[in-house]
Amino acid sequence: MLMEVSKSLRLIFYYFKFNISAVMEYRISFLIQSFGMILNNASFIFFWWILFNNINIIGGYGFKDVMMLWAITSTSYGLAFVTFGNIPHITSMILKGELDTYLLQPRDPLINIICSKTIISGWGDFLYGIILSFIVRGFDIRGFILFLLFCLTGALMFSAVLVTVHALSFHIGSAQGIGQLVTEFLITFSIYPEGIFTGITKYILYTAIPVAFMVYIPSEVIGKFDLIRILQVFAMCLLWIILAYIAFYKGLKKYESGNLIINRI
Numbered sequence: 001m002l003m004e005v006s007k008s009l010r011l012i013f014y015y016f017k018f019n020i021s022a023v024m025e026y027r028i029s030f031l032i033q034s035f036g037m038i039l040n041n042a043s044f045i046f047f048w049w050i051l052f053n054n055i056n057i058i059g060g061y062g063f064k065d066v067m068m069l070w071a072i073t074s075t076s077y078g079l080a081f082v083t084f085g086n087i088p089h090i091t092s093m094i095l096k097g098e099l100d101t102y103l104l105q106p107r108d109p110l111i112n113i114i115c116s117k118t119i120i121s122g123w124g125d126f127l128y129g130i131i132l133s134f135i136v137r138g139f140d141i142r143g144f145i146l147f148l149l150f151c152l153t154g155a156l157m158f159s160a161v162l163v164t165v166h167a168l169s170f171h172i173g174s175a176q177g178i179g180q181l182v183t184e185f186l187i188t189f190s191i192y193p194e195g196i197f198t199g200i201t202k203y204i205l206y207t208a209i210p211v212a213f214m215v216y217i218p219s220e221v222i223g224k225f226d227l228i229r230i231l232q233v234f235a236m237c238l239l240w241i242i243l244a245y246i247a248f249y250k251g252l253k254k255y256e257s258g259n260l261i262i263n264r265i
Contacts, residue, residue, distance in 0.1 A: 037124025
């Protein structure tokens with residue numbers, strides 16, 4: 001088991017280095033897309049600043065609390081798509097029968113598939129979140145280490161949820177629309193104060209969609225260390241990774257080859 005995990009981590013690291021090398025061949029494009037995403041995200045700071053100038057507290061959160069939500073969400077989202085940039089294309093690959101190449105390789109097919117591409121604009125989200133975390137908390141070493149840790153768990157949960165959703169395509173046909181909806185759902189609910197959600201919505205954020213464990217609990221723990229809550233985040237992260245693997249490999253049994261010859265360099 002540990003050997004397989006080690007092999008998967010090495011494969012992810014290899015793809016990460018390869019994808020960085022690939023995007024660096026077009027540095028100008030990389031810088032424009034990354035900087036453009038940073039500017040796009042930064043524009044929302046102005047919106048929240050105006051809002052909190054008129055209202056001191058929203059759902060129990062102040063201005064800096066909301067900015068920390070944005071920092072964790074942005075870096076987690078960016079890290080997910082920088083590292084696992086092929087996730088949005090899983091449904092298309094299933095429907096077109098394009099998984100064959102990955103299934104023939106002697107490595108974990110799921111890791112091979114999701115790591116084989118990167119999304120350049122994700123770097124802008126990733127860097128924006130890190131910069132914003134320093135603006136909010138300053139040079140707090142312990143807080144920054146926790147921030148990076150929770151961005152990692154957030155990225156893994158975000159990716160696992162999307163893999164699970166796209167794996168539905170093995171059973172129901174195209175799940176592309178559902179995948180886009182869930183992506184928007186995760187991002188939208190992650191950047192607003194937890195206190196504004198009540199009833200069934202809040203219940204969903206703690207169960208079916210792990211937004212609370214991706215963003216809300218981490219933002220609280222960064223401000224006030226709590227080992228139990230950290231372990232809860234780890235447990236939920238591990239649970240979603242397991243669910244993603246089960247959903248994908250169970251669905252893979254229904255996969256029909258497209259009989260395509262695809263060259264990958």
